[in-house]
Amino acid sequence: DIQMTQSPSSLSASVGDRITITCRASQDIGNELCWYQLKPGKAPKRLIYAASSLQSGVPSRFSGSGSGTEFTLTISSLQPEDFAPYYCLQHNNFPRTFGQGTKLEIK
Amino acid sequence: EVQLVESGGDLVMPGGSLRLSCVVSGLTFSEAWVNWVRRAPGKGLEWVGLIKGKTYGGTVDLAAPVKGRFTISRDVSKSTVYLQMNSLTTEDTGVYYCGTDFGWGGGDYWGQGTLVTVSS
Numbered sequence: 001d002i003q004m005t006q007s008p009s010s011l012s013a014s015v016g017d018r019i020t021i022t023c024r025a026s027q028d029i030g031n032e033l034c035w036y037q038l039k040p041g042k043a044p045k046r047l048i049y050a051a052s053s054l055q056s057g058v059p060s061r062f063s064g065s066g067s068g069t070e071f072t073l074t075i076s077s078l079q080p081e082d083f084a085p086y087y088c089l090q091h092n093n094f095p096r097t098f099g100q101g102t103k104l105e106i107k
Numbered sequence: 108e109v110q111l112v113e114s115g116g117d118l119v120m121p122g123g124s125l126r127l128s129c130v131v132s133g134l135t136f137s138e139a140w141v142n143w144v145r146r147a148p149g150k151g152l153e154w155v156g157l158i159k160g161k162t163y164g165g166t167v168d169l170a171a172p173v174k175g176r177f178t179i180s181r182d183v184s185k186s187t188v189y190l191q192m193n194s195l196t197t198e199d200t201g202v203y204y205c206g207t208d209f210g211w212g213g214g215d216y217w218g219q220g221t222l223v224t225v226s227s
Binding site: 045049095100 | 154206212
């Protein structure tokens with residue numbers, strides 16, 4: 001199975017900050033990686049697909065980069081609605097695997 | 108407009124069974140890849156399984172914790188994907204979501220989630 005190691009597991013930041021979350025895959029997954037935001041009582045929301053493609057309707061302050069085994073999600077200027085958990089997911093191979101998640105909290 | 112609507116979540120005793128439904132509309136159902144994902148209380152997201160579209164043989168892949176207990180099937184006449192869950196344990200408690208394929212460039216669509224509680 002492909003292991004997805006996500007860091008940090010939690011992050012405290014302020015509105016307006018720039019933050020980066022990293023995911024490392026245990027083997028080459030090309031660009032078959034997505035980033036999801038999860039809010040209480042709601043379905044997962046895809047922010048980024050194909051490692052760097054911005055999902056339609058998602059603000060441009062979100063961006064993704066990387067390929068192979070190293071990937072990052074960057075939020076350029078945090079807004080109050082961005083404080084939520086984030087997960088990476090690889091769909092290069094079965095089983096699909098999520099990272100452990102990053103809990104983004106307000107400082 | 109693409110929509111997925113889940114139903115079937117309930118309280119069930121350990122060892123029991125439950126069938127979740129996911130009605131899909133707004134896309135070519137027979138070709139749609141549909142995933143099931145769950146979120147246990149206080150935990151992260153976990154992939155449960157996937158049914159591929161007809162062109163790919165409609166094959167099913169399942170996560171190790173549910174293999175041998177869960178199955179996924181499709182009824183084209185009802186535009187519905189089913190998650191049949193047998194031999195349920197407390198570890199299966201959580202909100203279950205069905206969704207379109209993760210990497211699909213056509214969009215990101217999910218159901219509203221349905222709660223499964225396994226408890227005596």
